[in-house]
Amino acid sequence: MALEEYTKKRRFEKTPEPGPGMGKSRFPENYFCVQRHDATRLHYDFRLEMDGVLKSWAVPKGPTLDPGLKHFAAHVEDHPIEYGDFEGNIPAGNYGAGSVMLWDRGTFELLGTGTGAEQMAKGDVKFRLHGEKLTGEFAIVHMKGRGKGNEWLLIKKRDPSAAPGWDVEEHATSVLSGRTQEEIAQNLPARKAKQKTAGAADRVWASSRPAKRGAKTAATPAPAASAAKKKLQKSTGAA
């Protein structure tokens, strides 16, 4: 089945990551999520639920609301739906060791023609996200005949939610716990009130006032953000 590779790479007695079949009722249909993963190289894992599993890509530069950018996305193994709200630390010595932040979550509407599986097979998946940070139309497109065959591009479409100049590292806190990556790495408790990032409310406000669109919407950047940003800029591959 589709989750064989996921299961083969992990020893569930050694990692807090969920095994398949641990309960999926808490997830809506057409769920999506993005995890910020500080592994060997910092990257973002972008996941779309299709046919009961999370189709997954590792995106070194992260998703963006800037429609002028096309970010490389390495197609990786399907993850179980139960991974969709995972946040925590994968211990040293395990596959993907490092801290994992639930960076965004929500639902998506499939656009274009054909089922999700058909669009995946075509290498051109069109969708509209309803996340806390990511909203509006996107596409993820396979670059055929290149390298290892797992090379895709994640692209924001031009629509009212597009924000030229948007910087993913200005929004580096958890939608689950409000924590920074460093706070997750140190196993600190969730913040009582989640830090304000550029959430859906901000986006609606911005898109109803076109003059402000694209303005920097970040509140106070986390102390770890600038170091993490440098690390991110240096990284070129996926993990």
Ligand code: MN
């Ligand atoms: Mn990852």
